Each structure stands twice: as C-alpha cells, then as structure tokens.
Amino acid sequence: MNGDNGDRLTSVRNRWTVTSVLVTAAVFLIALLLGFVLLPRLEAGEQVAGIWDSICRAAGLPRRGEPSETVMPNYKTSLVKITSAVPRGRNEDAIGRGATLAQQCAICHGPTGVSRADSPNLAGQYASVIYKQLRDFKDGVRVNAVMTPFAVKLSERDMQDLAAYYSYLPRLPGFHPGGNPAPRIVVSGAPTRGIAPCGSCHGSIENKLGSPWLEGQSELYLKTQLEAFVSGSRQNDISSQMRNVARAMTPEEIDEAARYYANQPPPYLAAE
Structure with missing residues (x-):
C-alpha cells in the first residue's frame, strides 16, 4: 500500500509515518516528565530533587536517605486473638x-450482672x-x-x-413492642455510606465474633461509646470497624440506635 507520494506507509521516507512516530514519542516523553519528575516534586514540596528520586517517589519506592523502619501507629492496638x-x-x-x-x-455492674449505674450490663454477654x-x-x-x-x-x-x-448468667432480652419499630440504621444500615445493619454484628440478625450483645444496655453508655469511636478516644475496635461506622453515622442515628437497644419493659411488666 502506497501513500500519495508513492512511498510505502511503513517506509521512513513517508512523511506521515515519520510525523506520527515523532508526535507519539514527544507525547510519551512529556507524560514521563510530568508523571515521574514534575508531579512528584510538587507533591513533596521540594525545591530540588534528582530525577532518580522523583522516579522512585512516583513508583512508591523508598528514596535515598529515607528511613526504612516500619511506621507504627501512635496508639496501642489490641493483642487479643x-x-x-x-x-x-x-x-x-x-x-x-x-x-x-x-x-x-x-458495685458498678450489679450483683447479677445487670447495672443500675449506666455501666454496661455483663449478664449473658459473650x-x-x-x-x-x-x-x-x-x-x-x-x-x-x-x-x-x-x-x-x-x-x-x-x-x-x-x-x-458473666456469659453464664441470663441476659436481658430485647423489648420492642410492635408500635415501636426498629430504626433503619439497625435493620438496614446505610449502604451508600458503607454502614451495615447494626443487627448484622450485634445480634437479632447475626452475631460477629467479638461483637457485644447490645440489647438492654444503658442508652447513655451506648451513646457515649459511639461518640468515643467518632472522636477516636476509643480505639480498641478490630480493624477500625466501629470507628469507621460511627463516623459515618449522623447524630440522629446514634441517638436512635442507643435508644432502641436500651429499650426495656416498664417495671410492672418486667415483674409479671
């Protein structure tokens, strides 16, 4: 197949072939400079950096002079298996x-594991x-x-x-009359925000190993713990799971979940 001037398209004498090769090479070189030299320098905020250091930074490799020690978290992590x-x-x-x-x-958790002081109920807990x-x-x-x-x-x-x-003692059952439906965050979660239903880990739907039974816990205690996960003052959850969930919840959802799980029958019904 020949071009308009009689030269083959793959021939080096064909000006269109030569032009396309040169343009492609120029684009490649510009992309290389941008991706491996200019952008890494701007990201690092450095005035001067060698080309090799810039390439290593872009590739995610340690640069000369960088410490090779593993970066450790600034807080303790749970050692429990x-x-x-x-x-x-x-x-x-x-x-x-x-x-x-x-x-x-x-004195805090009650003689039978059921607290009257807004401390967690331990009776029947896993x-x-x-x-x-x-x-x-x-x-x-x-x-x-x-x-x-x-x-x-x-x-x-x-x-x-x-x-x-404590796991041997009878736990407080849930008390949720028909006129008091479970909030959406408990039964459905919020998939668009990456929140699974509370019940999928904490009972009623399923229990995830290591997740506590929440039914009958103090509303104040539940709300306090969720807010502690939000602020990061509590960090012993496995793989940051509760911190991620709590931070994605709205204050209203935190209140609703705490109120729902804390709901218990009135004393006159509980005594029957």
Whole structure:
C-alpha cells in the first residue's frame, strides 16, 4: 500500500509515518516528565530533587536517605486473638471462680450482672467480648479511670473466669413492642455510606465474633461509646470497624440506635 507520494506507509521516507512516530514519542516523553519528575516534586514540596528520586517517589519506592523502619501507629492496638480468646466449652469451675471475682464488680455492674449505674450490663454477654475488653483494659489499649486499675491486677485465669461467669448468667432480652419499630440504621444500615445493619454484628440478625450483645444496655453508655469511636478516644475496635461506622453515622442515628437497644419493659411488666 502506497501513500500519495508513492512511498510505502511503513517506509521512513513517508512523511506521515515519520510525523506520527515523532508526535507519539514527544507525547510519551512529556507524560514521563510530568508523571515521574514534575508531579512528584510538587507533591513533596521540594525545591530540588534528582530525577532518580522523583522516579522512585512516583513508583512508591523508598528514596535515598529515607528511613526504612516500619511506621507504627501512635496508639496501642489490641493483642487479643478472638478465635482463641476463651474456651468454647462450659467450665463449671471457671464459672465458680468467676462468681467470686465478680463480687468486686457488683458495685458498678450489679450483683447479677445487670447495672443500675449506666455501666454496661455483663449478664449473658459473650465470653469472648468480656475477655477482650478486660484484656484491652489491662494492656492499655482501652483506658478508663475505673476499669484500668482493676484490670491491670487480673491474671489471665482471672479474665477467663470472669468471662465464663458473666456469659453464664441470663441476659436481658430485647423489648420492642410492635408500635415501636426498629430504626433503619439497625435493620438496614446505610449502604451508600458503607454502614451495615447494626443487627448484622450485634445480634437479632447475626452475631460477629467479638461483637457485644447490645440489647438492654444503658442508652447513655451506648451513646457515649459511639461518640468515643467518632472522636477516636476509643480505639480498641478490630480493624477500625466501629470507628469507621460511627463516623459515618449522623447524630440522629446514634441517638436512635442507643435508644432502641436500651429499650426495656416498664417495671410492672418486667415483674409479671
């Protein structure tokens, strides 16, 4: 196939072939300079940088003189392995020892694990949850003026026994009359904001290992913990999951979820 001047299109004597090759090469060189030299310098805010350093920065490789140490978070992370945190079988001896230890906890968490002081209810809570929180308090991953001094004195066996005892106690059931439907954030979440339904981790729909049972907890406690995840003052959630969820929730959704889970029957109904 020949061009208008009789030269083959692939021939170096064809001016259109030569022009297209030169234009392509020029575009490639300009893109190379922009992507590997100019933009990395602007992003780093540097006045002078070598071409090789700019290429390394653009490729995500360490540059000369940069520290090679792993960057560590400025806060402690949980050391608990949920899958092996507590024994799966029921241990009567552990429950008995836990009942003795729990006498020290009764002033805040109630003699039967049901609090009257806006502290969390521990009766019927999952053993893995109780163990994880105690261990996180002990390790300084979660900090509280009351719980931290108590937890640092606990041995591994103490934490296992307390978890066994409280998980053995009957938990408060949910109380949600038909005229009081669950808020959307609990049953449906907010998919467009990356929020799964609360019930998919915390019961009613499904339970995710390590996620606490929320039914019957204090409204003030639930709201306080969600706000702590929002502010980052609580950071012991696994893979930042609760921080990400709480930060995507609106203040109204936080109030609705806390109110819904805290709902309990009036005393005259509970006594029947």
